[in-house]
Amino acid sequence: MKTTIAEVGKFVGKEVTIGAWLANKRSSGKIAFLQLRDGTGFIQGVVVKAEVEEEIFQKAKSITQETSLYVSGIVREDERSPFGYELGITSIEVISESEDYPITPKEHGTEFLMDHRHLWLRSKRQHAVMKIRNEIIRSTYEFFNNEGFVKVDPPILTGSAPEGTSELFHTKYFDEDAYLSQSGQLYMEAAAMALGKVFSFGPTFRAEKSKTRRHLIEFWMIEPEMAFYEFEDNLKVQETYVSYVIQSVLKNCQLELHTLGRDTSKLEKIQAPFPRITYDDAIKFLHEKGFTEIQWGDDFGAPHETAIAESFDKPVFITHYPTSLKPFYMQPDPNRDDVVLCADLIAPEGYGEIIGGSERIHNAELLKQRIGEHHLDEEAYEWYLQLRKYGSVPHSGFGLGLERTVAWISGVEHVRETIPFPRLLNRLYP
Incomplete structure (x- = not known):
């Protein structure tokens, strides 16, 4: 089922596919957390190494900021998230890779941000x-x-x-x-x-x-x-x-x-x-x-x-x-x-x-x-x-x-x- 982040609450427990960009990520040896955005909102996608093919986990670890993707996964309720839901990712398809995205999670000056509005x-x-x-x-x-x-x-x-x-x-x-x-x-x-x-x-x-x-x-x-x-x-x-x-x-x-x-x-x-x-x-x-x-x-x-x-x-x-x-x-x-x-x-x-x-x-x-x-x-x-x-x-x-x-x-x-x-x-x- 193809949907948007704003609509995932309708599909708790079901698998959905979302077109999104990678806003940020962090990973450990066995789990990767992908911060995804699609214009309608932001959601965290979780990739567990033991639950997906090795290729998908390596892809999750190597994806660069603002790469565009199709991600599929199971919608879960998440009380820790202000949004209320997260996505247990089962597959990732890269649409277009992003290289050297200039606005990183670090602090940037106002003029720099305005130049990249x-x-x-x-x-x-x-x-x-x-x-x-x-x-x-x-x-x-x-x-x-x-x-x-x-x-x-x-x-x-x-x-x-x-x-x-x-x-x-x-x-x-x-x-x-x-x-x-x-x-x-x-x-x-x-x-x-x-x-x-x-x-x-x-x-x-x-x-x-x-x-x-x-x-x-x-x-x-x-x-x-x-x-x-x-x-x-x-x-x-x-x-x-x-x-x-x-x-x-x-x-x-x-x-x-x-x-x-x-x-x-x-x-x-x-x-x-x-x-x-x-x-x-x-x-x-x-x-x-x-x-x-x-x-x-x-x-x-x-x-x-x-x-x-x-x-x-x-x-x-x-x-x-x-x-x-x-x-x-x-x-x-x-x-x-x-x-x-x-x-x-x-x-x-x-x-x-x-x-x-x-x-x-x-x-x-x-x-x-x-x-x-x-x-x-x-x-x-x-x-x-x-x-x-x-x-x-x-x-x-x-x-x-x-x-x-x-x-x-x-x-x-x-x-x-x-x-x-x-x-x-x-x-x-x-």
């Missing part, structure tokens, strides 16, 4: 992170589909920018200027006026010369937009969505979280509703904590966000930022024109902002005024202004950065491990 992905740790990433994506689609959202795909090449062009990658679109998208939001607002509740999931690009553990040049964003949703409605969707994703990962990725050594008790506390603190109160709090250099009107850096997050065991919303700090499209607070109806969601444990969202301006004259104040080309935003001209309604949305969310949930330190092939300030290879 195409191979580093095969390791148990990276496999676990990618499986958690996949579960976050899967549960995201499930959540928004269950909530009646329609998936819409905004363009990656744009002629204008939601937040100005200072950090955008410029390119030529035949004889016009174009930019790689930093957000699909403006297009998603148009889609929300047609379809009510929409979400997108795609790559975004920031030409930001940052080397922090939270930043990538190319990253993936989940961006919902909702017609007839005001500020409070928006926050409820965000906290419900994040809670749903966390519970899905806890349910479906226990083995991967265990592999990464993640403290799941911290994740189990993540249930809506989430605490909130206004920007005004955040400034006061930071002053009390000794961050006396930050003044009202300054943006928060990583140390400030971390200090605020440490006071809570759930993600925390920081709301009502100064108008001067935020993009042109955010709706002013009706009671204060110096702050906007926005919120950043800060993850616990020092992982920083994972969501930025707001109610959007729905008054055409105010939006036109804001475009002028930000020195943007009104002609380029004519279509966006028209959304306020033809049946404008209150509407809201947000963007969740996938890689930061993967880093937080999986507990890895740097976002470079949370995307298959990271694009960093000095890295475009492989």
Whole structure:
């Protein structure tokens, strides 16, 4: 019976055949332990010299790391293994030998591993992170589909920018200027006026010369937009969505979280509703904590966000930022024109902002005024202004950065491990 590692639990006591790669091995005089992987998971194969032909045992001892194989054996339950099963190997067929595999079980430097990212992905740790990433994506689609959202795909090449062009990658679109998208939001607002509740999931690009553990040049964003949703409605969707994703990962990725050594008790506390603190109160709090250099009107850096997050065991919303700090499209607070109806969601444990969202301006004259104040080309935003001209309604949305969310949930330190092939300030290879 041909199967996969993930499915072996269905065949306890039976002989199966698995196509796999040799991740690692160790052997004594009479027994060989083969660590096998097939993409669906990892399992230990045991070859006992007294139970197989001499040729098979010698083959087990001589196989090199990352050689591809067909292995056959009896599936056994194994309480010592986090996976719960092992394979008593009866035969081995080599498909393709691997010679001098560069990533050995010893320690390697980060730059070496990044240079070999195409191979580093095969390791148990990276496999676990990618499986958690996949579960976050899967549960995201499930959540928004269950909530009646329609998936819409905004363009990656744009002629204008939601937040100005200072950090955008410029390119030529035949004889016009174009930019790689930093957000699909403006297009998603148009889609929300047609379809009510929409979400997108795609790559975004920031030409930001940052080397922090939270930043990538190319990253993936989940961006919902909702017609007839005001500020409070928006926050409820965000906290419900994040809670749903966390519970899905806890349910479906226990083995991967265990592999990464993640403290799941911290994740189990993540249930809506989430605490909130206004920007005004955040400034006061930071002053009390000794961050006396930050003044009202300054943006928060990583140390400030971390200090605020440490006071809570759930993600925390920081709301009502100064108008001067935020993009042109955010709706002013009706009671204060110096702050906007926005919120950043800060993850616990020092992982920083994972969501930025707001109610959007729905008054055409105010939006036109804001475009002028930000020195943007009104002609380029004519279509966006028209959304306020033809049946404008209150509407809201947000963007969740996938890689930061993967880093937080999986507990890895740097976002470079949370995307298959990271694009960093000095890295475009492989």
